[in-house]
Amino acid sequence: MAIVLAGGAVLTVNAADEFLPAADIRIEGARIAAIGAAGTLAQPADQVIDASEALVTPGLVNVHTHAATAFFRGLADDRPRSFWEGYAVPGQETFTLDHYKTSVRAACSEFLLNGITCIADRLGDMQHIAPVVEQTGIRAVVGHTITDNRVPADWRTVEGLLERYGTDPRARVSAGIAPHALDTCSDALLKECARRAERTGARVFIHVAQSEPEVAAVQARGHAGALACLAASGLATANTVAAHALYLSEAEIDAWPTYGIPIAHCPASNLKIEARTLPLARLAGRVPIGLGTDWTVTNNSMDLLAEARLAALVGKMRADDPTVLGVRQMMRMLTIDGARVLGIERQTGSIEPGKHADLAIFDLARLEANPAHDLASNLIYSISPRSVRDVMVDGELLVRNGKLVRDDEAILARASRHLGAAG
Amino acid sequence: MAIVLAGGAVLTVNAADEFLPAADIRIEGARIAAIGAAGTLAQPADQVIDASEALVTPGLVNVHTHAATAFFRGLADDRPRSFWEGYAVPGQETFTLDHYKTSVRAACSEFLLNGITCIADRLGDMQHIAPVVEQTGIRAVVGHTITDNRVPADWRTVEGLLERYGTDPRARVSAGIAPHALDTCSDALLKECARRAERTGARVFIHVAQSEPEVAAVQARGHAGALACLAASGLATANTVAAHALYLSEAEIDAWPTYGIPIAHCPASNLKIEARTLPLARLAGRVPIGLGTDWTVTNNSMDLLAEARLAALVGKMRADDPTVLGVRQMMRMLTIDGARVLGIERQTGSIEPGKHADLAIFDLARLEANPAHDLASNLIYSISPRSVRDVMVDGELLVRNGKLVRDDEAILARASRHLGAAG
Numbered sequence: 001m002a003i004v005l006a007g008g009a010v011l012t013v014n015a016a017d018e019f020l021p022a023a024d025i026r027i028e029g030a031r032i033a034a035i036g037a038a039g040t041l042a043q044p045a046d047q048v049i050d051a052s053e054a055l056v057t058p059g060l061v062n063v064h065t066h067a068a069t070a071f072f073r074g075l076a077d078d079r080p081r082s083f084w085e086g087y088a089v090p091g092q093e094t095f096t097l098d099h100y101k102t103s104v105r106a107a108c109s110e111f112l113l114n115g116i117t118c119i120a121d122r123l124g125d126m127q128h129i130a131p132v133v134e135q136t137g138i139r140a141v142v143g144h145t146i147t148d149n150r151v152p153a154d155w156r157t158v159e160g161l162l163e164r165y166g167t168d169p170r171a172r173v174s175a176g177i178a179p180h181a182l183d184t185c186s187d188a189l190l191k192e193c194a195r196r197a198e199r200t201g202a203r204v205f206i207h208v209a210q211s212e213p214e215v216a217a218v219q220a221r222g223h224a225g226a227l228a229c230l231a232a233s234g235l236a237t238a239n240t241v242a243a244h245a246l247y248l249s250e251a252e253i254d255a256w257p258t259y260g261i262p263i264a265h266c267p268a269s270n271l272k273i274e275a276r277t278l279p280l281a282r283l284a285g286r287v288p289i290g291l292g293t294d295w296t297v298t299n300n301s302m303d304l305l306a307e308a309r310l311a312a313l314v315g316k317m318r319a320d321d322p323t324v325l326g327v328r329q330m331m332r333m334l335t336i337d338g339a340r341v342l343g344i345e346r347q348t349g350s351i352e353p354g355k356h357a358d359l360a361i362f363d364l365a366r367l368e369a370n371p372a373h374d375l376a377s378n379l380i381y382s383i384s385p386r387s388v389r390d391v392m393v394d395g396e397l398l399v400r401n402g403k404l405v406r407d408d409e410a411i412l413a414r415a416s417r418h419l420g421a422a423g
Numbered sequence: 424m425a426i427v428l429a430g431g432a433v434l435t436v437n438a439a440d441e442f443l444p445a446a447d448i449r450i451e452g453a454r455i456a457a458i459g460a461a462g463t464l465a466q467p468a469d470q471v472i473d474a475s476e477a478l479v480t481p482g483l484v485n486v487h488t489h490a491a492t493a494f495f496r497g498l499a500d501d502r503p504r505s506f507w508e509g510y511a512v513p514g515q516e517t518f519t520l521d522h523y524k525t526s527v528r529a530a531c532s533e534f535l536l537n538g539i540t541c542i543a544d545r546l547g548d549m550q551h552i553a554p555v556v557e558q559t560g561i562r563a564v565v566g567h568t569i570t571d572n573r574v575p576a577d578w579r580t581v582e583g584l585l586e587r588y589g590t591d592p593r594a595r596v597s598a599g600i601a602p603h604a605l606d607t608c609s610d611a612l613l614k615e616c617a618r619r620a621e622r623t624g625a626r627v628f629i630h631v632a633q634s635e636p637e638v639a640a641v642q643a644r645g646h647a648g649a650l651a652c653l654a655a656s657g658l659a660t661a662n663t664v665a666a667h668a669l670y671l672s673e674a675e676i677d678a679w680p681t682y683g684i685p686i687a688h689c690p691a692s693n694l695k696i697e698a699r700t701l702p703l704a705r706l707a708g709r710v711p712i713g714l715g716t717d718w719t720v721t722n723n724s725m726d727l728l729a730e731a732r733l734a735a736l737v738g739k740m741r742a743d744d745p746t747v748l749g750v751r752q753m754m755r756m757l758t759i760d761g762a763r764v765l766g767i768e769r770q771t772g773s774i775e776p777g778k779h780a781d782l783a784i785f786d787l788a789r790l791e792a793n794p795a796h797d798l799a800s801n802l803i804y805s806i807s808p809r810s811v812r813d814v815m816v817d818g819e820l821l822v823r824n825g826k827l828v829r830d831d832e833a834i835l836a837r838a839s840r841h842l843g844a845a846g
Contacts (some may be wrong), residue, residue, distance in 0.1 A: 052616065071794050073794060073800075073801065074800035074801055075797075077750050078749040078750060079745065079746065080745065082744050106790055106793070109790060110790040113809075182742045268732075271739055271740050272739065272804075275739040275744055275745040276740060277740060299805075300801070301791070301804060302791070303807055306729060306732075309691075313691060313695055313733065314694065314736075314737060317698045317700060320501065321503075321698055322502065322696055323502065327453065364836065364840070365833035365836045367529055367832055367839065368724070368725070368838050370496070370529070370836050370839040371497070371840050371842045373498050374497035374500070377497035377500050378496065378497055378723070379607060381722065381723040382723045384726055384729070384807045384808045384809065385809045386536075386805045395681040409786035409789065412790060413787065413789060413790050413793050416786070417793050419794045
């Protein structure tokens, strides 16, 4: 039995950015088997989902998350930059692994309810967190954060994750290598990450140039800046995902595309805690850039559509040009470019036969989605999570009519309500 | 029979910014009669609305809208600044009054669904538009846009509106005087607006310093800039609402608080079409500032929570300081400060006995509203229209469980889908 999404308006985000005003999408197992005219692809035994009042897009790809920290939301707003040295959250020492586990389940569910089908998630204790991510059904690349600034690097957990989840981009959950940041990892550790990435096929995920103290620490080690530090350790490659890249010099911004290092851009988090944004229009189209919601204490939203809107609006201001970062470019950043950042662009990020069926379906019977002059524009500029109707990963419905399939939102919300410091 | 909202978490936004974790609100007719401990205010004949899983806030006040243009959404994205001279929209000449009427009904409904209970709305043909605004039940100050740059000012329509709706701030719909902008109104017309405002008690609503050409035109008339032009015409007072105030010189920004002119700040619209923002942190707290979603072709969202988040984040960047524009300040900007901009702060904008019962009720069983460390923070930084449960104006429920009471969202959405150029 196949699933047929019938008669939807489809933003394929394929190479030609094709928009299909009314199409059927046939899904066999985890994959998209065919795309055709409305009313042509359903066979008698199929499960048909009416999408005639819906907009179908690739599932949104969130390239930088820390899902297990969802219960930190609201604990540290409007603080000075100095507050974030060490990124400690008030009361953090009292939180238990159970708190984090509840939190990650709630966060992945919230991501799904917001149309996000794929995350790149990282934190400590990922051996305990990844199985919970897996239970929610979301697609994920998971990384166990390692540092060696106070303790030796915990390679054992990294190896365990790589063994358990592998690095095959076709897997729903796969593993990466996740050194914490340039200032909390020694040059030796960064080099070791590059070597192990080469050996295992894992992608490297690291915070880069997120703060001035981080860059100062790197310079104290003799590097010209963040980019030189990455280059010296063999990490300035298309296999490294640099989160933030916020404190780059003009020279580094100019040189960055030569190395082709993908960027995880987290506009809300950057603005909230650093009052700063990267020059998105100068880098977009020259290196793969995806959008990330970052951790919940520094954003605090998990809404990737809001992130795209913010990236476009603030990016226009940074460029002093309202014509840059247009709707089509932002649409790709939310989907296929995000997948490219994660190295899974052959599996997800666009609606094409052969790709995994990771889809977001938006309700066009919502006022915010109308009129229909340009549905991509509506998605970037006006549609909110209120319009998310169905969400599917690997052909499996995880949200149906705005409700979680594997979980109950109200129960998760109640569990989350008094977690941690408020409990 | 009274309505009792029972047991909700209440952000009063009163002078002390009191937060009540579990309170009853008793509503008699259009007014809040009493606020008390949970379980203390309901009497046998009352209609009790369970708010024990909800956050109750003052209804959001949207201080600058053009609701009748909702059907322009998506018609003009990512255009150069020069595109907006004259603010014409592609295909505009083909649109009929019926288009605009459908559009305003859809827009007011969308505002309500987003928790907005009050708008300051302006456009031409307001004699036809205001009755539709009225039918939706939303609170509104309406203004008929006048200019004299090509035709004589249409005072007859303005007088008709003032006669029909009056200027009493207790009325659900009242009227203002709405000269278009500094460059499309002569000095003589601006002076006449000031005189008539004085005589009728009406508030003046005007676009100020929205673009460089506008400021250049004012300077060509011999004024130093926008502020000098307002001052010369007698409009630089606490009775004028200046929308945008985007192209002010440093000297004008410094002098602005001396005049106390309220500002309607429209961050998304400003960023989208001018790639620019006003220095919010320098002006906030010194003059009344409210938030506006502006018209839908230049935003394109009608989500005032998103506007508050954007104002805070971009305002931090503009100030180069992440500590400014904190959660409490933004909460006031969304509510009581918006009411102050409109001169109706005694009627609405906070939850206090004697005030009109204009309330937004958010569902705490949504993941985005949790955990409960700081519900005001959640409102500013993570809650989206998905969590709007009930909305009330003058004690009348206009949204209940996410659904319009007076209208049907799906029918309005369908009517709006193919309006105008897409039809």
